[in-house]
Amino acid sequence: MRKIYSLFVITFLLASCGGNKEQSVQDVIASNDLTKIREKKASLDTQLQKLSEEIKALNTKISELDTDEKVSLITTLTAKEELFMHYLELQGSVQTKKNVLVYPEVPGQLINIYVKEGQKVVKGQALAKLDDGGMSNQLAQLEANATLAKTTYERQKRLWEQKIGSEIQFLQTKTNYEAQKNAVDNLKKNIAKFTIRAPFTGVIDDVIKEQGTVIAPGPGSEIFRIINLGNMYIETEVSESYITTVKKGKKVEVNFPVLNKKINSAVRQAGNFINPSNRTFKVEVEVPNQDREIKPNLIARLKINDYTNENAILIPQSIISENAEGTQYVYVVDDIKDEEGIAKQVFIKTGKTQGDIIEVLEGVSVGDQLIKAGARSVKEGQKVKILDVSQ
Numbered sequence: 001m002r003k004i005y006s007l008f009v010i011t012f013l014l015a016s017c018g019g020n021k022e023q024s025v026q027d028v029i030a031s032n033d034l035t036k037i038r039e040k041k042a043s044l045d046t047q048l049q050k051l052s053e054e055i056k057a058l059n060t061k062i063s064e065l066d067t068d069e070k071v072s073l074i075t076t077l078t079a080k081e082e083l084f085m086h087y088l089e090l091q092g093s094v095q096t097k098k099n100v101l102v103y104p105e106v107p108g109q110l111i112n113i114y115v116k117e118g119q120k121v122v123k124g125q126a127l128a129k130l131d132d133g134g135m136s137n138q139l140a141q142l143e144a145n146a147t148l149a150k151t152t153y154e155r156q157k158r159l160w161e162q163k164i165g166s167e168i169q170f171l172q173t174k175t176n177y178e179a180q181k182n183a184v185d186n187l188k189k190n191i192a193k194f195t196i197r198a199p200f201t202g203v204i205d206d207v208i209k210e211q212g213t214v215i216a217p218g219p220g221s222e223i224f225r226i227i228n229l230g231n232m233y234i235e236t237e238v239s240e241s242y243i244t245t246v247k248k249g250k251k252v253e254v255n256f257p258v259l260n261k262k263i264n265s266a267v268r269q270a271g272n273f274i275n276p277s278n279r280t281f282k283v284e285v286e287v288p289n290q291d292r293e294i295k296p297n298l299i300a301r302l303k304i305n306d307y308t309n310e311n312a313i314l315i316p317q318s319i320i321s322e323n324a325e326g327t328q329y330v331y332v333v334d335d336i337k338d339e340e341g342i343a344k345q346v347f348i349k350t351g352k353t354q355g356d357i358i359e360v361l362e363g364v365s366v367g368d369q370l371i372k373a374g375a376r377s378v379k380e381g382q383k384v385k386i387l388d389v390s391q
Contacts, residue, residue, distance in 0.1 A: 071340070074374035075388040076333055077315065079364050084312035086352040086359075087253065087303035088246065092236030094287060094298040098200055098228035101208075104130060105193040107216035110209055110223070117207050121198040127224055130194040130215075139187050146180035153177035202228035227296065232287040233268065234300045237280040245306040246270060252285050253303040259293060267304065307352055313360045317353065319375040330364070331371040331378055339386045343371060343378040 028040045108130030115127050153173040160170040206225040215221045234254065238246050250267045271282040285302060287294055320328050328348050333341035348363030364370065369389065371378060378384060 072343075072374055072378050072382060072384045073387050074333075074343075074378065074384045075372045075390065076369040076386050077319070077372045077390045079313050079315070079360075079366055079368040079370060081311040081366055082314060084307075084309045084314055084352075084354070084357075084359055085251075085305050086307035086354055088238070088242060088306045090236045090238065090302045090304065092234040092283075092285070092300050092302055094232055094294055094296055094300060095235045095284075096228065096232050096296050098202055098226075098231055099296050100199060100226060101222040102127065102196060102199065102224040102226060103222050104196060104215050104217055106130065106190075108133065108194060108214070110211055110213045110215060113207065113209075113211050115204050115207070115224075117204055119204045120202070121204060121226070122201045123198055125198045126195050127198055127204075128196040130196070132191055132194040135187065135191050135194075139184065139191060142180065142184045142187055146177070146184045149173070149177040149180040196223060198226060200226070200228055202226045229289055229292045229294070232289045232294055232296075234265075234285040234287055234302065236283050236285070236302055237275070237278070238270075238283050238304075240274050240279045240281060242306055243270075243274075243281060246283060246304055251305040254285065254287070255301040255303075256294065256298060257301065258298065261293070263288065309351075309359065312351075313364055313366065314357050315360055315364070315370060316372070317356050317358045319370060319372055320348070320350070320358070321376065331375055332364070333369040333371060333384060333386065336369065336386070341369075341384055341386065343380065343382045343384050345380045 025040065025044075028036050031037075110128060111131050112129040113127070114129075115121060115125075121127065153176070156165065156170050156173040159165045160167065203226065204224055205227045207223075208225065209215060209221075209223045215223070246267065247270050248267050252265045252267060253262065254265050255262045265286050265288070267283055268286040269284040274281050283304070285304075287300075315330070319330055321330070322328055328350060329345050330348055331343045332346050334344045335342050346363050346368075349361045351359035351361045353359070369386070371384070372390060373387075374384070
């Protein structure tokens with residue numbers, strides 16, 4: 001078709017330049033006669049219009065006779081139902097509720113440290129001891145007084161049961177004994193505060209103070225950091241728009257880039273409070289950590305499954321087009337016979353996307369042959385030839 005058009009143009013130019021030299025374009029221009037120049041241009045415009053009409057007629061006839069020219073070569077994709085899991089991608093950090101600094105309850109000099117960094121300890125184990133300032137000696141005296149008070153009370157009790165002595169004597173010895181006993185118990189509790197014990201089973205991550213240091217309760221007086229790496233979780237913040245889809249039990253794919261490690265987990269807790277400053281709620285994801293590789297504050301990338309459709313129709317986003325109104329459409333092949341068919345425009349409604357894949361909610365049925373390669377070049381009603389069918 002382009003060759004025919006070029007042939008006509010060349011012929012037209014030759015006719016304009018050759019033949020009668022007196023009427024050539026160059027001669028007319030050289031005459032500097034405005035009237036002749038205008039007449040020559042009008043003559044050429046008429047010839048060009050006539051030539052364009054003839055070319056158009058020829059193209060129409062070529063289209064009627066040359067059937068191969070109207071057939072577009074395409075590949076198709078067979079629409080089918082399949083499992084679709086949409087993931088919300090977020091970033092979080094590893095946390096543990098058992099990562100604490102151990103402080104003293106009372107002031108004193110740190111006279112003994114019983115553990116070292118990296119040592120495993122059990123709940124209640126003695127970690128260090130402070131000088132009690134002679135309270136242990138006072139306890140011995142109080143215990144002796146309590147023993148004497150007990151003996152006096154028991155003797156007076158036997159006499160009172162035999163109706164010997166007065167009731168007031170019995171009550172006085174009883175009150176004295178109970179007072180001495182309470183004094184012993186209270187002193188023991190106070191002395192116990194001078195022994196620093198593990199609040200839970202874990203590992204001594206850091207011994208902060210040295211033996212001999214004088215310390216007191218309050219900021220800056222921490223003695224140990226103790227961590228339990230067995231009960232870890234990842235904390236992240238999720239937009240409030242997902243509050244109905246991100247719930248406890250939802251599956252999560254966790255990736256630790258630094259460790260080059262991936263695990264499967266689940267949401268163990270979804271917060272009920274929306275942060276007014278950024279309109280998010282907190283989510284905790286459980287982290288199994290048997291090998292103790294995962295540490296607090298480690299960065300993790302999360303893919304939370306917020307939507308699942310077991311019977312979804314999925315297609316590549318690359319085959320979807322939009323019209324001037326913003327309506328999405330694809331092309332399917334109708335009247336397929338001997339690997340040839342007719343392209344048909346189908347308007348669709350789409351759902352969620354994952355990568356290059358998008359879910360089709362309306363417009364496409366199972367078994368439809370969607371045009372894949374060539375989707376951008378075909379038109380409604382055009383004849384197409386299928387080269388390959390993807391399942």
